Amino acid sequence: MFHGGPGHPLRREVEETSDFRRTLVRLLAYLRPYAGHLALASLFVLVNTVLTVAAPGLIGAAVDLLWQFISGEIEAGAAWGGLNKIMVLLLVAYAGGWGANLGAFYIMVTVGQNVLYDLREQIFAKIQALSLSFFDQHEAGDLMSRLTNDTDVINRVLTMGLIRLVSSALTLIGILIAMFVLNWRLALASFSVLPVMVLSTVFFSSRARRAFRVTRQTIGGVSAELEENIAAVKVAQAFSREDANVEAFRQVSAANRDANVTAESITAAFSPTLDVLGTIGVAVVVGFGGYLVLNDLATIGVIVAFVQYVRRFFEPVRAIAMIWANLQAAIAGSERIFELLDTPPAIADAADAVELPTIVGRIALEDVCFEYKPGEPVLQEVNLVAEPGQTVALVGPTGTGKTTVINLIGRFYDVCGGRVTVDGHDVRHVSRASLRSQMGVVLQDTFLFSDTVMENIRYGRLDASDEEVVEAAKLANADDFITRLPQGYQTELTEQASNLSQGQRQLISIARAILANPRILILDEATSSVDTRTELLIQKALGGLLQGRTSFVIAHRLSTIRDADQVIFIQDGRVAERGTHQELLAKQGLYYDLYISQFRTEEKAEPARCEEL
Secondary structure, three states: OOOOOOOOHHHHHHHHHHHHHHHHHHHHHHHHHHHHHHHHHHHHHHHHHHHHHHHHHHHHHHHHHHHHHHOOOOOHHHHHHHHHHHHHHHHHHHHHHHHHHHHHHHHHHHHHHHHHHHHHHHHHHHHHHOOHHHHHHOOHHHHHHHHHHHHHHHHHHHHHHHHHHHHHHHHHHHHHHHHHHHOHHHHHHHHHHHHHHHHHHHHHHHHHHHHHHHHHHHHHHHHHHHHHHHHOHHHHHHOOOHHHHHHHHHHHHHHHHHHHHHHHHHHHHHHHHHHHHHHHHHHHHHHHHHHHHHOOOOOHHHHHHHHHHHHHHHHHHHHHHHHHHHHHHHHHHHHHHHHHHOOOOOOOOOOOOEOOOOOOOOEEEEEEEEEEEOOEEEEEEEEEEEOOOOEEEEEOOOOOOHHHHHHHHOOOOOOOEEEEEEOOEEHHHEOHHHHHOOEEEEOOOOOOOOOEHHHHHHOOOOOOOHHHHHHHHHHOOOHHHHHOOOOHHHOEOOHHHOOOOHHHHHHHHHHHHHHHOOOEEEEEOOOOOOOHHHHHHHHHHHHHHOOOOEEEEEOOOHHHHOOOOEEEEEEOOEEEEEEOHHHHHHHOOHHHHHHHHHOHHHHOOOHHHHHHO
């Protein structure tokens, strides 16, 4: 009986084999929609196999015919007639095999690319559906590697490897049958090297599977390091950290190099092993075949045919070995892809979730607690109510949970205790799409796509007309600088919109939120990157926009929130103070101290002046 514990080598081997089979079955399931294509490709492979296996037999027949002519058993005319027929058959066999092989590969390339398309579409859709907490723990470069590098190794197996595997397997079967038909004694002698070949295959493949799994992990690390350093190249140059970044990348790349060297070395060692076995097989055929010829148990043509068969026998074996090595890499890549596809979103619609109707805009946080990591509370017993049309300002020191509050309202995270409601609906009981479609968000870290200015603003509402886009830009005071761009609203933005200033990017982001015409508006440091004059213009435009809408404003520049209906001061994850701007100044508490420290230079720390403001 098997008594291996969890860490026992035999148990690990069994578990790895089981995982390998499950992953392979799941991967092959992607071929099911293309069963018709596979059937036609298999027909082509069968034709190619029959013609390939027939060729050595025809060559052996030609040799026997020549020997009969040389020994005087037949006349020259009969010999030439027979040879001509054999040559025609050989020509048909080689030409037909080439055509069938070409057709099979064309079909499999088409199937492989379709499977690749299906996989990448699923991966991208999954990435779009995953919760923010997932991206807090996974690097973007590693996810990109799964979408590109891991799918590429799968593509190599599906487009070329699979058809070669089937072709090689059928060829082996055909050669085995042909050899036994020609001479069963010589066939049995030729297969004396098979046990060694099987043991070698098992030995190398088990090690190759582990090695290729490491290569898929390390290439993900390389992609993650590369993506991060490309995004941060300006920072690296500003702090003269180019050499340090190069060294860090060198270490990650070296790990990938070493993993690939190990994997390829295991694969490369298998091929010479097969060469040696093939040479031994030919020696057995020649030696034992000579004995059979001398005892009239075989003809010279049979020996020639057997030498051809033995050589061809090890060609598909070698091909299968290489495909098997590639399959190890494909399975390792598939494991990473399926791991991603099987990751459940931390935030998902409840089974009984309902569509949130058009909202009035009353938002309440009731005894809300939240933790990003268990045991490390970020918010504790937070209570606040925003009535329809009110503007609520969230202020306080950095890292106290202001942004977390707005993330909970949009249900990008779920509370650990208490609840968040919109018009009395618990956000966990409504569909995320119906909730977020009625929200507009302007974040501190503005992101614009590599598209035109017009399309970046239209992203707020995809069915908006050009006129509505321009009107939204005017409300955001972005129209003036946009019209001065080389192609105006049709100006193409570069990656990360580097051809615009930070302030200009933020104005476009505000225009996008205005176009969405949301019932709830969230501004997370929305005016942090614009000059004072532009800030005043934006505040004036937002003053009209906020009418009748519930809005949450996170601001460190306290001059932007003087007209807020409520100011919520959050400290250490709790609501420390609440009231209007004037009420909190009069209270002379935490908000007062923050306001005084921020405007000490301009106000000269004069309380009377602050009270006037």
